[in-house]
Amino acid sequence: MRCVVDTNLVVSAAILPNSVPRQALSTVLNHDRLLASEPTLDELREVLFRPKFDPYVSRKERARFLAQFAAVAEIIPIIRIVRDCPDPMDDKFLELALNGGADVIVTGDKHLLKMNPWREIRVLRPAEYLKAKSGL
DSSP states (O other), X not given: OEEEEOXXXXXXXXXXXXXXXXXXXXXXXXXXXXXXXXXXXXXXXXXXXXXXXXTTSOHHHHHHHHHHHHHHSEEOOOOSOOOOSSSGGGHHHHHHHHHHTOSEEEXXXXXXXXXXXXXXXXXXXXXXXXXXXXXX
16 A cells, blocks of 8 residues: 555654554554655654754764655655645645545544545545555
8 A cells, every 4th residue: 555644643652652653653664655745754854853852862873864765665746736625734645645545544533534535535534544555
């Protein structure tokens, strides 16, 4: 499956190693194809290096995590623009899904979740994604 994973899920996975978001991201990395775009990577970089995360994970570890994430992701050029989400900040994930031929968007974002399915792309919470993968 081709998967889009939103920024908050990735940050949670980086900060909380035993969390459901970490399990979901690990499952994507081990069994599916992770998609990213320059806009989603830019947002991830900005959020991941916010000072509020300094007490939890060193900047060096976050830099390593970001580099590994970017190295394994398939970088998708954004050609078709989308303006469908009630929160315009989340349109970048819909654009990535559309341009990358995604099968699923894994997110905890309420705006995206309310759109499930969006253009025949499933929008699942991390636990729902894990449950769907275990049923295969």
